[in-house]
Amino acid sequence: MLKPVPTKSRGFSFARPTPPEELYYRIDLGTFSPSPEMSDWISRSFLNEGSPLVNTEHHHLRFAQIGVLWTNAECVSRGRRVLGTAEMCSRSSATTWVGARHQRQIIDWFGYVPDFIMTLDAVCALQCSDAQFCALVEHELYHMGQDRDGFGFPKFRKDGRPAFTIRPHDIEEFVGVVRRYGAGAAGVQPMIDAASFGPEVTEGSIAAVCGTCAPPRRAA
Ligand SMILES: [Zn+2]
Numbered sequence: 624m625l626k627p628v629p630t631k632s633r634g635f636s637f638a639r640p641t642p643p644e645e646l647y648y649r650i651d652l653g654t655f656s657p658s659p660e661m662s663d664w665i666s667r668s669f670l671n672e673g674s675p676l677v678n679t680e681h682h683h684l685r686f687a688q689i690g691v692l693w694t695n696a697e698c699v700s701r702g703r704r705v706l707g708t709a710e711m712c713s714r715s716s717a718t719t720w721v722g723a724r725h726q727r728q729i730i731d732w733f734g735y736v737p738d739f740i741m742t743l744d745a746v747c748a749l750q751c752s753d754a755q756f757c758a759l760v761e762h763e764l765y766h767m768g769q770d771r772d773g774f775g776f777p778k779f780r781k782d783g784r785p786a787f788t789i790r791p792h793d794i795e796e797f798v799g800v801v802r803r804y805g806a807g808a809a810g811v812q813p814m815i816d817a818a819s820f821g822p823e824v825t826e827g828s829i830a831a832v833c834g835t836c837a838p839p840r841r842a843a
Contacts (some may be wrong), residue, residue: 642745653696675828
């Protein structure tokens with residue numbers, strides 16, 4: 624039977640990890656720092672049974688290796704600041720120098736080639752609340768999907784591990800289209816329904832996992 628990827632490190636605090644101090648400020652040429660603590664925290668918080676924040680939609684990721692990088696490099700895409708990214712790594716041997724150089728860099732960071740790399744903006748991570756940080760990390764985890772066959776069933780590889788893929792966003796729509804034509808015509812009704820039920824994750828469960836800052840107080 625296929626076993627989940629074991630938690631590599633032990634003895635880390637259950638508190639939400641923070642980036643190393645040298646990444647607290649932006650510099651012209653940003654730097655990247657691998658964080659085994661974050662990989663460990665992600666497993667404990669969102670993948671392991673028994674965690675208050677466990678999400679069964681990420682079940683396939685129990686069999687994945689997820690490398691995490693902090694960076695103080697600024698990333699802007701299509702006019703928007705990017706706070707996190709998820710990408711898939713190729714484990715097949717590189718056939719070009721560019722590919723070989725990329726693989727060498729990944730191995731130098733992590734010691735192996737993970738299935739996915741999550742890159743997080745270190746400056747933003749220091750400023751956001753626990754809830755905002757968890758939402759950012761889970762956003763990237765949702766991008767780390769399991770491929771489906773033509774009938775919609777999850778795909779597996781020959782070795783029994785899930786066939787991973789990068790999953791796109793569920794919805795991409797303009798607010799103006801929803802305002803003018805409504806949620807049904809714009810195809811965003813499931814998102815409206817999800818928002819109207821209120822969050823499944825409570826402030827208490829976030830505090831139990833993060834423990835670095837108190838949940839924001841609501842105005843009386
Ligand atoms: Zn995204």
